[in-house]
Amino acid sequence: MQKTFTLRNFEPSDLEQVMQINRLCLPENYTSFFFLDLYQKYPLTFIVAEEKNKIAGYIMCRIEVGLPNLGRLGLTRKGHVVSIAVLPQYRRKGIGQALMVQALKNMEKYKAKECFLEVRVSNTPAINLYKKLGFTVVRTIHSYYVDGEDAYVMARKLPLETFWENKLFES
Numbered sequence: 001m002q003k004t005f006t007l008r009n010f011e012p013s014d015l016e017q018v019m020q021i022n023r024l025c026l027p028e029n030y031t032s033f034f035f036l037d038l039y040q041k042y043p044l045t046f047i048v049a050e051e052k053n054k055i056a057g058y059i060m061c062r063i064e065v066g067l068p069n070l071g072r073l074g075l076t077r078k079g080h081v082v083s084i085a086v087l088p089q090y091r092r093k094g095i096g097q098a099l100m101v102q103a104l105k106n107m108e109k110y111k112a113k114e115c116f117l118e119v120r121v122s123n124t125p126a127i128n129l130y131k132k133l134g135f136t137v138v139r140t141i142h143s144y145y146v147d148g149e150d151a152y153v154m155a156r157k158l159p160l161e162t163f164w165e166n167k168l169f170e171s
Contacts, residue, residue, distance in 0.1 A: 005056060005095055007102050010039055010046040017055040018048065025085035027147065038062055038082065044106040045079065049086070049095045057086030059099040063110045069138045069155035070114050079107030079158065081117035096126075100133055104160040116155040118144060130154050 010018065015035055023029055038060050039046045045061035061081050068076040081103065086095045107115055118141065119126050127137075135154040144151035 003098075004093060005049045005051040005090070005098070007047055007049055007098055009043060010048050010058065010060070012036065012039065014048055014055060014058075018058045021055065021058060021085050021087055022083065025087065026083065028083070028145070030083070035060065042110065044109055045103050047099055047102050047106070049090075049099055051090060056090035057084070057095045057099060059084040059103045061103050061107065061115075063107065063112055068114060069116050069153065070157055076114060077110065077112045079104070079110070079112040079115040081115065084117075096129055097133070100129070101160065104133070104156075104158065108159050112158050114155055114157050116153055118151040118153055120145065121150045121152055127152065127154070134160075 015032060018035060019030075019032065035046075042062050045059070045063070047059050048055045049057040059081065060083050061079055064078050064080050065075055066078060068074075068078070081100070084096060084099060086099075104115055115135075116138075117130065117135070119130065121140070131154075134156040136156065137152045138155050139153045141151045141153060143149075
């Protein structure tokens with residue numbers, strides 16, 4: 001499969017397109033302040049995918065300090081994937097995977113030791129992608145979403161090993 005998109009850091013001028021993707025793809029929507037606040041605090045983990053000068057998808061993350069999801073004691077720095085979305089017409093081209101891999105790499109620049117995210121238990125394509133990237137389900141949050149659906153919390157340790165990078169782009 002030939003790569004037809006490029007990744008770059010989010011810029012404030014992308015806000016309208018990113019918010020439109022969020023509204024079209026996800027039931028959880030955020031204010032412009034929320035998007036810009038995450039961008040200002042963690043610019044390296046707010047990434048867009050472009051195809052033919054149109055934004056096809058995005059990922060935005062933050063860095064938190066808290067109890068680990070994976071086997072450590074004490075507080076740890078964690079990357080949190082807050083939102084990721086790819087427009088339907090651009091799916092199955094590797095965009096979601098590429099956004100995740102770049103965000104995971106960039107979380108390391110903020111000294112994050114693990115990454116976690118919440119995903120709808122019914123979102124099998126996303127769950128499969130996250131498993132491919134080395135995430136495991138660590139717990140279920142009942143009625144996490146506004147519509148009452150449960151969420152899996154999935155997590156993986158960082159750094160993203162060279163082994164994973166090579167494996168991901170061979171397939």
